[in-house]
Amino acid sequence: MTPHSVNYSPSVNDVLSMVHTMALIREFEEVAAQSLFAGEVRGSVHQYSGQEAIATGVCFHLNKSDFVSSNHRGHGHAIAKGVSPDKMMCELFGKLGGTSHGKGGSMHIADFSCGMLGANGVVPDGVTIAVGAAHAIKMQKRSEIVVAFFGDGALNRGPLFEAFNWAVLFKLPILFVCEDNSYSVTLKTQTVTGGPDPIERVQAFGIPCFQTNGNDVVQVSTCAKELIEKVRSGAGPQFMRAKTYRWYGHLAHDKGLYRDPIEVAKAQKDDCIKHASNWLESNGVASNIISETQQKAALVIAQSVLVARQSPLPSAGSAYEDVQDLVEQTASDFKHDLKLQVVE
Amino acid sequence: MSLATKDNVKEISELSGSIRSMTYSQAGCLALDREMELDPLVWALGEDVGPDGGVAGQYKDLQVKYGKERIVDTPISESMIMAAAIGSSLLGMRPVAELRYADFALCAADEIINQAAKMRYMLGGQVRIPIVIRQPMGMRWGMAAQHSQSNENLWVGTAGLVVVAPSTPQDNYGLLRSSIKSNDPVVYMEHKELWLETAQVDTDMPPIPLGVGKVRYPGNDITLVSWSKTANECVIAAEELAQQGISAEVIDLRTLWPWDKKLVWQSIQKTNRVLIAHESTEVGGFGGELLAEISQAFWDKLKVAPKRLGSPRIPVPYSKPLEDLCRVSVNKIVLAVKEMVEVT
Numbered sequence: 116m117t118p119h120s121v122n123y124s125p126s127v128n129d130v131l132s133m134v135h136t137m138a139l140i141r142e143f144e145e146v147a148a149q150s151l152f153a154g155e156v157r158g159s160v161h162q163y164s165g166q167e168a169i170a171t172g173v174c175f176h177l178n179k180s181d182f183v184s185s186n187h188r189g190h191g192h193a194i195a196k197g198v199s200p201d202k203m204m205c206e207l208f209g210k211l212g213g214t215s216h217g218k219g220g221s222m223h224i225a226d227f228s229c230g231m232l233g234a235n236g237v238v239p240d241g242v243t244i245a246v247g248a249a250h251a252i253k254m255q256k257r258s259e260i261v262v263a264f265f266g267d268g269a270l271n272r273g274p275l276f277e278a279f280n281w282a283v284l285f286k287l288p289i290l291f292v293c294e295d296n297s298y299s300v301t302l303k304t305q306t307v308t309g310g311p312d313p314i315e316r317v318q319a320f321g322i323p324c325f326q327t328n329g330n331d332v333v334q335v336s337t338c339a340k341e342l343i344e345k346v347r348s349g350a351g352p353q354f355m356r357a358k359t360y361r362w363y364g365h366l367a368h369d370k371g372l373y374r375d376p377i378e379v380a381k382a383q384k385d386d387c388i389k390h391a392s393n394w395l396e397s398n399g400v401a402s403n404i405i406s407e408t409q410q411k412a413a414l415v416i417a418q419s420v421l422v423a424r425q426s427p428l429p430s431a432g433s434a435y436e437d438v439q440d441l442v443e444q445t446a447s448d449f450k451h452d453l454k455l456q457v458v459e
Numbered sequence: 460m461s462l463a464t465k466d467n468v469k470e471i472s473e474l475s476g477s478i479r480s481m482t483y484s485q486a487g488c489l490a491l492d493r494e495m496e497l498d499p500l501v502w503a504l505g506e507d508v509g510p511d512g513g514v515a516g517q518y519k520d521l522q523v524k525y526g527k528e529r530i531v532d533t534p535i536s537e538s539m540i541m542a543a544a545i546g547s548s549l550l551g552m553r554p555v556a557e558l559r560y561a562d563f564a565l566c567a568a569d570e571i572i573n574q575a576a577k578m579r580y581m582l583g584g585q586v587r588i589p590i591v592i593r594q595p596m597g598m599r600w601g602m603a604a605q606h607s608q609s610n611e612n613l614w615v616g617t618a619g620l621v622v623v624a625p626s627t628p629q630d631n632y633g634l635l636r637s638s639i640k641s642n643d644p645v646v647y648m649e650h651k652e653l654w655l656e657t658a659q660v661d662t663d664m665p666p667i668p669l670g671v672g673k674v675r676y677p678g679n680d681i682t683l684v685s686w687s688k689t690a691n692e693c694v695i696a697a698e699e700l701a702q703q704g705i706s707a708e709v710i711d712l713r714t715l716w717p718w719d720k721k722l723v724w725q726s727i728q729k730t731n732r733v734l735i736a737h738e739s740t741e742v743g744g745f746g747g748e749l750l751a752e753i754s755q756a757f758w759d760k761l762k763v764a765p766k767r768l769g770s771p772r773i774p775v776p777y778s779k780p781l782e783d784l785c786r787v788s789v790n791k792i793v794l795a796v797k798e799m800v801e802v803t
Contacts (some may be wrong), residue, residue, distance in 0.1 A: 182550075215583030223581040232549055233582060238575050243539055244574065247546015254502065254528055254552065274569075277539035286532065437584035440644040441621050441670050441717050446756065450720040 123340040125175075128293050131408055133175055133332045134391050136168035138412035140191040141333055141388065143200055145414050147190065147221070148367040150249030155424075156207045161331040164346065165330075165362035168387035169294050170195035172335030173262055173355075176343045181263045182230045184245035187222050187362075189234025192264050197229040201321055201409065204419035205426045212426035220433050230259075239269035242291070243278045249287035249352075260288040260346045268299030270313040272425045279320040290339075291322070291354045294329060296361040301373045314356055330387045333394055334369050370383035475574035478661045484654040486628040487517040489662060490754035491555060495525055498553060504531040504540055505557025505593075508599040514559060515595070515654040535562055537789055544590045545578065555591040555639060560647060563607050564594040575644045576619030587642040591635070596624070597738055598690055599651040601782055604774035609687070609739035614646040615748070617715045621645040621669055622715040628658045630713055633667030640668060650688040672719035674726070678708035680800050684723055686712045686750060689736050689787050696792035702777045705800050715745060720752070727757055731753040732799055736787050741769030760803040768795055 125133070144162040150307055151160045154381035163170070166188075174183065174195035185192040193203055198214065207221055208215025212223050232248060235241035245263035252259055268294065269275050282289050297304055310316070318324050323345075327338040342353040361380035364371035371379070392405045481489070495501045498630055509532035512718035518619065522530035533540050537558055544554035558564040564571065575588050614622045621643045623632040631649060638645040643676040650689060676697040683693045690711040697707040708726050712718050727733050733753055735746035746767035770785035 213583070215581060217727040218583050219581045225582045225585060227549075227582075227585050231552070232546075233578075235574075237569060240542065240570065240574055243542030243570070244546040244549070246539065247543035248550055249546070249547075251545050251547035251550035251552045253549070255550070257550075276536035277534070277536035278542070280534060281539045281543065316803070356480070416732075438578070439619050439621065440641070441643055441714075443717045445669070445781065446724065454562050 119454060120355050123337060125336050127334070127395060129175065130333060130391055130395055131404070132166075133171045133336065134196055134388060134395065134405060135172040135392045135408050135412050136175075136387050136392065137332065138195050138409040139163065139200060139415060140167045140170065142201070143190055143194060143301065143419075146204075146420055148363075150207065150420065155168075155210060156434065158219050158368040159364065160207070161188040162363045162367055163188050163392055165295055165382065165387070166296060167191055168335050168357045168391070169292065169329045170264065172332045173290070173292055173339040173343075175336050176340045177230070177262065178259070179229055182245070182248055183247070183261045184232045184261065184263050184307065185234040185239040185271070185296070186238060186241050186265050187221065187234065188266070189224055193224045193226065193231050193234065195233045197232050198224065198226040199416055200419040201422040204224070204416075204423040208423040209428065210423055210426035211258035211429045213282055217429040218433075218437070220233075224321050238325060239265050239272045239275040239278070241265060241412050241444060242269065243296070246278045246282050246287060246289060249282065249289040250285060252288055253285060258347070261344065262290045262292055262343075264292045264294060266299075267293060267304045267313070268297040269293075270304070271299070273307060276320075276362045279322060283321050286349075286351040288346050288349070289352045291317075291352060293354065293356045295356050295358050296445050298365070300362055300365045301369070302331060306309040317354050322352050324354045324356065326356045326358070329359030330385050332387055332391050464523035466635045477663050478659050480657055481628055481660050482654065483625075483628045483631050483649070484515040484517045484642050485636055486632040486660050487649060488521065489517055491518070491639070492521060492524070494636055494639040495521070495661070500551060501553045502529040502531065502542060503553065503555040503557060504533050506533055506535055506559055506715045508557050510533060513557065513610070515651070517654075518557070518651070528715065533594075535568035536569045538548070538570055539739060541567035541575065543594070545570060545575050545588060545594075548588050548590055549586055553589045553639060555593055558592065558594040559597040560606055560651075561594040562605050564592065565610070568613075571620075571644075572616075572617050573647070576617045583677045583686065585599040588644045591638045591647050592645045593647045593649070595651045596648040597650040597652055598775055598780070598785065600674065601777050601779060603777040607739070607775035607782075609648075610646060610743045611646075611715055611739060612743060615745050619644065620716065622648070623713065624651070624671060624715055625713060626653065626690040626711055628656060628660045629664070630711075631666060632660050632662065633664060634669070634713060637669050645669070648687065651760055652688055653691075667713070670714045670717045670719060672710050672712045672714070672722045674708060674722070674783060675711045676709040678706035678730070680706045680730055681796055682723070682726040682730045683706070683707055683709045683733060683734050683792070684712065685709065685734060685736045687713060687738065689738050692787060692789050693706060693792055694734055696796065698787045699793055700796055702712050703797070705796060707796055716798060718749070723749075723753070724756065727753065731757070731760055731762045732803070733757075733761070734792070734795055734799060735765075735767040737767075737769050738785075738787055739769055740772050741767060742767045763799045766793065766795060766799060
């Protein structure tokens with residue numbers, strides 16, 4: 116299924132801008148992994164490499180005030196929604212200058228100033244929470260919409276189906292974007308999925324479903340443009356499945372040896388940045404302009420590492436901040452009162 | 460009625476304003492009504508909260524008054540009820556999420572523990588999660604193992620949550636109002652066996668601050684620390700003990716986290732004996748945590764080893780004589796107190 120009434124196709128400037136975003140994401144992921152192996156980044160880094168066209172093509176059509184939610188593989192969505200790579204890199208480095216001041220790390224990057232509601236470490240909680248945000252938009256009669264990004268692995272988690280039902284029931288302004296990279300961590304999703312193509316499950320809820328080539332930013336952005344307009348017009352939830360491939364393992368430490376090297380090599384040739392570059396060249400853009408765009412992106416990311424290295428570590432005291440407003444009483448808080456009691 | 464203790468009546472009579480007799484359930488309903496009147500961002504969602512008025516009438520007629528958009532009947536989707544509450548709170552709403560029974564709240568344990576409790580912290584303080592997570596607890600009418608649990612220890616052990624367990628109609632009114640006003644996520648545990656308890660409630664009384672316990676019965680020989688329905692049993696036990704010449708002071712914590720350490724400390728300084736009583740399982744229960752804190756502070760001052768009473772570590776059984784084994788009855792409290800006071 117593809118949208119029918121498409122009257123949009125991206126301009127040369129649109130695609131050039133999207134190449135810049137995709138290059139930012141790819142470079143961010145390369146540098147994040149290097150920094151992980153160098154010991155400057157802790158925990159896990161789930162690289163979005165290979166999937167850049169999806170976040171980029173969708174977020175290109177969102178307003179700053181619109182919202183996105185993400186999953187564990189969230190760097191791409193954050194960058195595409197406009198979160199500062201400096202603040203993101205600081206967060207990965209566990210520094211004070213990070214989006215969560217070093218308390219969240221890779222899987223908890225959020226920036227409410229640009230509508231990024233958060234990556235999320237639990238599948239599919241980014242989606243269910245996004246539906247809640249869409250519920251608030253409807254209640255408050257606001258004009259924004261929400262986009263929830265998730266992987267094909269999430270299609271086997273129960274709460275996702277509660278979310279689909281809820282979004283239809285309350286006719287909420289949300290676009291579901293399933294980034295189908297065909298893997299659930301180390302397993303082929305197909306090998307752990309019963310029944311026919313899982314997209315049929317989504318259709319069964321009455322959600323209009325559309326499929327696009329997730330490695331082609333022109334196609335993604337064309338499809339997204341129409342679906343976003345539908346959602347914004349009050350048509351209720353829409354579902355986009357974007358076929359793609361995860362270039363690396365589930366996380367940077369995972370070498371992905373469970374995959375056929377031929378499959379990986381083939382997928383890496385199906386490169387969204389290369390496709391977009393070819394599209395630009397065939398539309399008359401000189402190759403040096405395209406490569407300059409990519410180099411500019413690389414510089415932004417290189418700069419973000421310098422910023423992250425220079426940002427201070429959070430103070431130990433900050434570990435106890437932002438837990439909750441109501442805090443535990445300690446004996447020292449009321450020592451004086453107790454002494455009065457003793458005298459009595 | 461046990462609830463209309465001398466102490467309680469005195470507190471109410473000291474205040475002018477609208478005082479009338481109502482049930483614990485009606486008091487909860489009125490508290491929500493009052494907060495919904497005051498704040499258009501407050502909404503409630505859950506199963507059967509609309510025309511049915513909630514399992515105990517705690518939402519009675521609110522949908523008529525506030526409409527289907529603010530009193531929202533939902534599918535049996537606990538995960539999504541909590542996620543909708545969380546997502547809407549990210550956009551400024553103040554939801555009251557009704558989970559029907561504490562047992563069913565476990566279906567949304569992920570959303571409560573992994574998301575609501577930690578989101579403010581994980582996102583570096585960018586958001587507040589002002590949700591009331593209403594989950595009635597406790598044994599009633601032989602509802603057996605999946606409809607009778609008191610799992611407050613689970614929530615007390617989760618950083619980020621406030622935990623409240625009211626024991627009287629007045630407290631249900633005053634504490635629910637404060638919980639709705641709180642910017643922290645509050646696990647609000649009404650007791651199912653108290654729904655029909657009736658007492659005078661002053662609806663003009665200001666909301667009861669969270670984290671503040673109450674001396675329900677004054678005494679000098681021993682401190683009884685309790686909450687929820689068991690606190691009422693403690694008051695009856697104290698009345699019986701008074702007739703036998705033993706002066707027991709009953710402290711109703713009301714808020715379990717953060718608990719009113721100062722009030723407990725003041726009492727133990729006076730009595731040098733302490734008994735904790737709660738309906739939940741003794742092993743791993745919150746009473747153990749209280750005893751640890753008390754023992755560390757008062758080990759060289761206590762006249763007798765501190766003790767806790769809770770239910771045995773068995774699933775709550777159905778048949779009456781078996782269920783009764785799980786109850787911390789007045790008789791058990793009286794016997795335990797006499798043993799502790801008479802040996803010293």
